[in-house]
Amino acid sequence: MVPTLSIDELSVSFTHRIGTLEAVDGVSLQIAQGECVGVVGESGSGKTQLFLAAMGLAGDAEVAGSIRFEGNELLGANQQAINRVRGSKLTMIFQDPMTSLTPHLSIGTQLAEVLVCHSGLSWREARDVSLRMLEKVRIPEPRRRLEQYPHELSGGMRQRVMLAMSLLCEPALVIADEPTTALDVTIQAQIIELLRSVRSEAGMSLALISHDLAVVASLADRILVMYAGRIVENAAADELFRQPRHPYTAELLKCVPSLSGARLARLPTLAGQPPQPGEALAACAFAPRCPRAAERCRSESPVLAGAPTSQVACHFPLS
Amino acid sequence: MSNPLLQVRDLRVDFGSQTAVRDVSFELFPGETVALVGESGSGKSTLARAILRLVEPTQGSVEFMGVDLLKSAAAVLRAQRRNLQIVFQDPLASLNPRMTVGDAIGEPLKIFEPQLSSTERRHKITAMLERVGMGAALAGRYPHEFSGGQCQRIGIARAMVLGPKLLICDEAVSSLDVSIQGQIINLLLDLQLDTGMSMLFISHNLAVVRQLSHRVMVMYLGKLVEVAACDSLFAAPLHPYTRALLAAVPQIPPATACVPLSEGSLAGGSIVSGCAFRDRCPYALPLCASADPPLDEIAVGRKVACHRSHEALIPLS
Numbered sequence A: 001m002v003p004t005l006s007i008d009e010l011s012v013s014f015t016h017r018i019g020t021l022e023a024v025d026g027v028s029l030q031i032a033q034g035e036c037v038g039v040v041g042e043s044g045s046g047k048t049q050l051f052l053a054a055m056g057l058a059g060d061a062e063v064a065g066s067i068r069f070e071g072n073e074l075l076g077a078n079q080q081a082i083n084r085v086r087g088s089k090l091t092m093i094f095q096d097p098m099t100s101l102t103p104h105l106s107i108g109t110q111l112a113e114v115l116v117c118h119s120g121l122s123w124r125e126a127r128d129v130s131l132r133m134l135e136k137v138r139i140p141e142p143r144r145r146l147e148q149y150p151h152e153l154s155g156g157m158r159q160r161v162m163l164a165m166s167l168l169c170e171p172a173l174v175i176a177d178e179p180t181t182a183l184d185v186t187i188q189a190q191i192i193e194l195l196r197s198v199r200s201e202a203g204m205s206l207a208l209i210s211h212d213l214a215v216v217a218s219l220a221d222r223i224l225v226m227y228a229g230r231i232v233e234n235a236a237a238d239e240l241f242r243q244p245r246h247p248y249t250a251e252l253l254k255c256v257p258s259l260s261g262a263r264l265a266r267l268p269t270l271a272g273q274p275p276q277p278g279e280a281l282a283a284c285a286f287a288p289r290c291p292r293a294a295e296r297c298r299s300e301s302p303v304l305a306g307a308p309t310s311q312v313a314c315h316f317p318l319s
Numbered sequence B: 001m002s003n004p005l006l007q008v009r010d011l012r013v014d015f016g017s018q019t020a021v022r023d024v025s026f027e028l029f030p031g032e033t034v035a036l037v038g039e040s041g042s043g044k045s046t047l048a049r050a051i052l053r054l055v056e057p058t059q060g061s062v063e064f065m066g067v068d069l070l071k072s073a074a075a076v077l078r079a080q081r082r083n084l085q086i087v088f089q090d091p092l093a094s095l096n097p098r099m100t101v102g103d104a105i106g107e108p109l110k111i112f113e114p115q116l117s118s119t120e121r122r123h124k125i126t127a128m129l130e131r132v133g134m135g136a137a138l139a140g141r142y143p144h145e146f147s148g149g150q151c152q153r154i155g156i157a158r159a160m161v162l163g164p165k166l167l168i169c170d171e172a173v174s175s176l177d178v179s180i181q182g183q184i185i186n187l188l189l190d191l192q193l194d195t196g197m198s199m200l201f202i203s204h205n206l207a208v209v210r211q212l213s214h215r216v217m218v219m220y221l222g223k224l225v226e227v228a229a230c231d232s233l234f235a236a237p238l239h240p241y242t243r244a245l246l247a248a249v250p251q252i253p254p255a256t257a258c259v260p261l262s263e264g265s266l267a268g269g270s271i272v273s274g275c276a277f278r279d280r281c282p283y284a285l286p287l288c289a290s291a292d293p294p295l296d297e298i299a300v301g302r303k304v305a306c307h308r309s310h311e312a313l314i315p316l317s
Helices: A047-054 A079-085 A107-119 A123-136 A142-147 A155-167 A185-202 A213-217 A237-242 A247-255 A295-299 B044-051 B074-083 B101-112 B118-131 B136-140 B148-160 B178-195 B206-212 B230-235 B240-248 B286-290
Strands: A005-016 A019-031 A036-040 A062-069 A090-093 A173-177 A205-210 A222-227 A230-236 A305-307 A310-312 B006-015 B018-028 B033-037 B059-064 B084-087 B166-170 B198-203 B215-220 B223-229 B296-299 B302-304
Touching (some): A005 A047, A036 A047, A036 A213, A047 A062, A047 A173, A047 A205, A090 A155, A107 A123, A107 A155, A123 A142, A123 A155, A155 A173, A155 A185, A185 A205, A185 B240, A205 A213, A213 A237, A222 A237, A222 A247, A230 A237, A230 A247, A247 B178, B006 B044, B018 B044, B018 B223, B033 B044, B044 B198, B074 B084, B101 B118, B101 B136, B101 B148, B118 B148, B148 B178, B178 B206, B198 B206, B206 B230, B215 B230, B215 B240
Parallel strands (some): A036 A205, A036 A222, A090 A173, A173 A205, B033 B198, B033 B215, B084 B166, B166 B198
Antiparallel strands (some): A005 A019, A005 A062, A222 A230, A230 A310, A305 A310, B006 B018, B006 B059, B223 B302, B296 B302
């Protein structure tokens, strides 16, 4: 079966007066039909840039490699071909639903516009489909919401609208970039629940980008861990949490405060800090913070290797 | 027990017709860390700002080290401010971009200890920078040269340089990555151990709160709905809102799915009677719409504002 999204050796770099900044450095990944892949990493790890590039939204960045969506190459494809899938079959929702919506258009207009542009529906038909979609994402009083403007809705409600918009054309893949980060914990729980139910009904693939391991844990089948622009571990979600193999994953998991277990006098921490943009990296970018680092880690770059659902880029993985 | 360092009584803050903080009373003891949790819009930050008089409360009293800050003359208030410092959520936005970090940390000293010579001040600045884990050599740099975690260390250094008795942390670790979050919390705990200061730790992250606080206060639409020792709150939350908050925290491995709390329809300004949480509460009774439950002390150190707090309620899931 052709994977929904297949990315090969993708690099995203920015040219800056101080030099070239490598945001994504030779990343390869696949997302299968119906699969939910979580992408975790700290800020600056390149997780957002990776998927913005996949959407053709990388702006000024230099993008090299290959991005195939349902078998068709998107990188270097003409704008028409990209526009056919982007926003319909390949959609993305962002952290801040307020800035993702147009403030001066009603919710109904913004939703219907997607269908008018992509599916060729009339405005009247598009409005009916939009209304049904708002019902599907369980927005109370959906008919009234169509007439409202973004500022009249709460943050949670706006994120539901964004999700509804991303689902209008029955997408094959929805990319959700920190969809719950700006929301309160109770609203976050609602949106996670909603993503879960929408995915089981619609059967689309989902790429869930988050810095929050626990959010990803609640939805993802498989998890990619990114550090300094590279994927350092790729594993089935339950495996990853039970038995992390990359030292970075293991250290990161230790840092997540828990609601159960003993209270500690001091919190576990990861020494040092993630590399800053433009900072010269060791052969293994994590080596300076890694408790297992040895000479080899500073001279030879580890490659992501192993079975497709259990890969790690480390010379000395945990077993 | 010693006298409280901070005693807040019936504090109320109104913005026009909206009430952001309604009749909040609590005390904070020397060396104690009290967490204040709740959703956005619950009034946590407004309460903190009202204590510092960064916003003017409508009524109530804030007694700090025996002085009522709300009745104090400007000079008295100003003198007290050195004992009462705050660290904000966005570390970069709370530093002046055109001031070196050394100057930012030195500014409170210039104001409160003008008698210091510039050499003495410089010594204090470098000692403080080192205390928060930053090299003294960094004093001449500007905020934009640092990461979020480093900027938060600078913000903490600026707040701590005068040796405050109370440090208010308003979502001080919320914008940081999890690997950095622990470093900053450990730094705060170390500083508390050294100085014996009290902390009012405002956060929406319950897992973080659990790690560092002695007591927890839960706020909902401007009102405290539960106050308890940290361990007993997490072991047995009593208010339905506290339970819902705890149940909503994502866990590794994922907990069994629970029914998430619905979005509320009551806003802070629109509550005329009854319990503000009733529209989202799975246990609400007709009584909850008419009578606002008072924050009752149901056991030593344990307060709950719920009409059904004496009942054994069935778990939410």
